[in-house]
Amino acid sequence: MSKIVFVGMPAHGHVNPTLPVVQELVRRGEQVIYYVAEEFRPQIERIGATFQAYPGGTLASKDIAEAIQSGDLTRVVRVILQATESLLPFLLDELPQKQPDVVAFDSNALWGRMAATKLNLPMVSLMTTFIPNPAQFPRLTLREWIHMLRPILPSIPGVVSARSRVVRRFGQSLYPPKPTLPMRGGTNIVFVPRDLQPDNALIDETFHFVGPTIDPEAPRGDLPFDASGAGPFIYISLGTLHRGSTDFWHQCFEAFAEIKAQFIVSVGKGADLQALGESPPNFIVRDVVPQIDVLRHAAVFITHGGMNSVLEGLYHGVPLILIPQQYEQLMTALNVAAKGAGLVLRGHMAGKRVTAAELRGALETILAEPRFGEAAKRAQTSLRATGGYRRATDEIQAFVARSARPRT
Numbered sequence: 038m039s040k041i042v043f044v045g046m047p048a049h050g051h052v053n054p055t056l057p058v059v060q061e062l063v064r065r066g067e068q069v070i071y072y073v074a075e076e077f078r079p080q081i082e083r084i085g086a087t088f089q090a091y092p093g094g095t096l097a098s099k100d101i102a103e104a105i106q107s108g109d110l111t112r113v114v115r116v117i118l119q120a121t122e123s124l125l126p127f128l129l130d131e132l133p134q135k136q137p138d139v140v141a142f143d144s145n146a147l148w149g150r151m152a153a154t155k156l157n158l159p160m161v162s163l164m165t166t167f168i169p170n171p172a173q174f175p176r177l178t179l180r181e182w183i184h185m186l187r188p189i190l191p192s193i194p195g196v197v198s199a200r201s202r203v204v205r206r207f208g209q210s211l212y213p214p215k216p217t218l219p220m221r222g223g224t225n226i227v228f229v230p231r232d233l234q235p236d237n238a239l240i241d242e243t244f245h246f247v248g249p250t251i252d253p254e255a256p257r258g259d260l261p262f263d264a265s266g267a268g269p270f271i272y273i274s275l276g277t278l279h280r281g282s283t284d285f286w287h288q289c290f291e292a293f294a295e296i297k298a299q300f301i302v303s304v305g306k307g308a309d310l311q312a313l314g315e316s317p318p319n320f321i322v323r324d325v326v327p328q329i330d331v332l333r334h335a336a337v338f339i340t341h342g343g344m345n346s347v348l349e350g351l352y353h354g355v356p357l358i359l360i361p362q363q364y365e366q367l368m369t370a371l372n373v374a375a376k377g378a379g380l381v382l383r384g385h386m387a388g389k390r391v392t393a394a395e396l397r398g399a400l401e402t403i404l405a406e407p408r409f410g411e412a413a414k415r416a417q418t419s420l421r422a423t424g425g426y427r428r429a430t431d432e433i434q435a436f437v438a439r440s441a442r443p444r445t
Contacts, residue, residue: 038066038067038068039067039068039138039139039434039437039441040067040068040070040135040136040137040138041062041067041068041069041070041137041138041139041140041141041433041437042069042070042071042072042132042135042137042139042140042141043055043059043069043070043071043072043073043086043141043142043163044072044073044128044140044141044142044143044146044148044149044152045071045072045073045074045077045143045146046073046101046143046145046146047073047074047076047077047091047096047097047098047100047101048098048101048102049098050165050276050343050344050345051143051145051163051165052073052077052080053080053345054163054165054228054249054250054345055143055163055250056080056081056084056250057250057251057252057425057426058226058250058426058429058430058433059071059081059084059086060084060085060086060426061426061427061429061430062430062433062434063084063085063086064085065430065434067434067437068087069085069086069087070086070087070089070135070137071086071087071088071089072089072090072091072128072131072149073088073090073091074090074091074096074097074098075090075091075093075097076097076098078090089131091124091127092123092124092127095120095123095124095127096116096120096123096124100116100120101113101116104116105363107188108184108185108188108363109188109189109192110189110363110364111189111192111193111195111196112188112192114196114199114218115192115195115196115199117145117146117147117218118147118196118199118200118202118203119199120147120148121147121148121151121203122202122203122206124148125147125148125151125152125207127148128148128149128152129152129155129156132152132153132156132158133156137158138159138437138440138441139158139159139160139161139433139436139437139440140152140153140158140159140160140161141160141161141162141163141222141226141433142160142161142162142163142220142222143163143165144162144163144164144165144218144219144220144221144225145218145219145220147203147213147217147218147220150162150213150220150222151207151211151212151213153222154210154211155207155211159223159436159437159440160222160223160224161222161223161224161225161226161433161436162219162220162221162222162224162225162226163226163228164219164225164226164227164228164229165228165229165344165345166219166229166344166365166369167227167229167233167234167235167344167368167369168219168227168234168235168237168239168240168244169235169237169365169368170235170236170237173235173236174364174368175367175368175371177386178387180387180388180389181383181386181387183387184386184387184388185364185386216239221239221243222243223243223436223440224243224245224432224433224436225243225244225245226245226247226429226432226433227244227245227246227247228247228248228249228250228344228348228429229246229248229344229348230246230248230348230419230420230423231246231423232376232419233369233372233373234246235368235372245428245429245432246423247423247424247425247426247428247429247432248348248420248423248424248425249345249348249349249352249420249423249425250425250426250429251329251348251349251352251425251426252425252426253421255329257330257333258327258329258330259330260326260327260330260331260334261323261326261327262301262321262323264299264301264321264334265299266298266299266319267297267298267299267319268296268297268298268299268319269298269299269336269337269404270298270299270301270334270335270336271293271298271299271300271301271335271336271337271338271339271400272300272301272303272328272331272332272335272337272338272339272355273289273300273301273302273303273338273339273340274302274303274305274326274328274338274339274340274341274346275305275340275341275360275362276305276340276341276343276346283312283313284390285390285391286302286304286313286322287313287314288390288391288392288393288396289302289339289393289396290316290317290320291393292393292394292396292397292400293317293319293320293396293397293400294317294319294320296319296397296400296401297319298319298336299319299321300317300319300320300321301321301323301326301331301335302316302320302321302322302323303323303324303325303326303328303331304322304323304324305324305325306324306325307324308324310322310323310324328346328349329349329353332349332350332352332353332355333353335350335353335355336355336404336410337355337356337357337358337400337403337404338350338355338356338357338358339357339358339360339396339400340357340358340359340360341359341360341361341362341366342357342359342360342361342362342366342367342369342370342373342381343366343369344365344369347359347369347370347373348420350413351373351378351413351416351417351420352417352420352421353417354410354413354414354416354417355413356378356379356403356409356410356412356413357370357373357378357379357380357413358379358380358382358396358399358400358403359373359374359379359380359381359382360381360382360383360384360385360391361381361383361385361386362385362386363386364386367381367383367386370383373416376412376415376416377408377409377411377412378409378412378413378415378416379403379409379413380399380402380403380409382395382396382399
């Protein structure tokens, strides 16, 4: 039995893909210790791993959510750097006591990689998105550039200062090589299929594109509502972080009120449903729904283009209407559109309203043209052949075996 320490990024989109891998490692007899924020204790303990909480007040999902929702991606980097100042000393005290064989860190959990480097421990990077290639970045309009850069430019000095503090305190030798994020390890588990990864010179034999970690044999859950309305089943969600404005949901109500279809809307945990007002009769509006179970029934998925949502949609052969909220999501969305499995509405990238007419036109196009569903089915076949959580577990165990050394 090996001992594997996971160092997590406290965000559902980062923790959730790792859970089936951890569960499979435990099932195969490995000892797994998972460090992440206290709010994730139930999920970790439920699958048989040993949970270890980050110190209170260092980093929680709300910190990451607030940074992302600000539209300033440099703020996310600053949150990571500031958390490292507390979490790296914490791990440097903890890990020698645990004596792990391998440290598996989220590719954004800087403190995890730096601790493993300091302690000379073998490293696995867990990547929940693709490795960007600047040469293949999509072209932005002037308005999109302005909308993206306006919140970023004032924050750059703070990021530079935070990075300098980390380097001065812990040493340049511990800081990951450029490009820093997402960070790489001795082996790299990428929860994305290879055909969604842009060409990149960094990719070598240490990268294993295992795809989404969905269990195809998992029992189907019952939907917590009656969705037996007339017409196809359309699911709308902008994810756990972006949610969507009241205006966006009202545009959806206006766009689809007269369409003969059943619309299921997830507006996000903690959202004020009363503020949305009355929805059309063909809408079921909830704060949270069981997304995998809903997608098993869906004919179209209207999504923000977050990597987990995209993969879950395509895994179930559902064509997508993608409404990206940030640059990474735009890259993902354009990649899906290039494969014919969806359409992109990019108004939010320029700070503009996505109108009812645009929404209705996109949905009518996808429902009328079989090519979108056919492309989504091809993507489904490809995704289900990537290996998922079982292949990720195989690769981690193989790396542990290659890295084995006597305990001290």
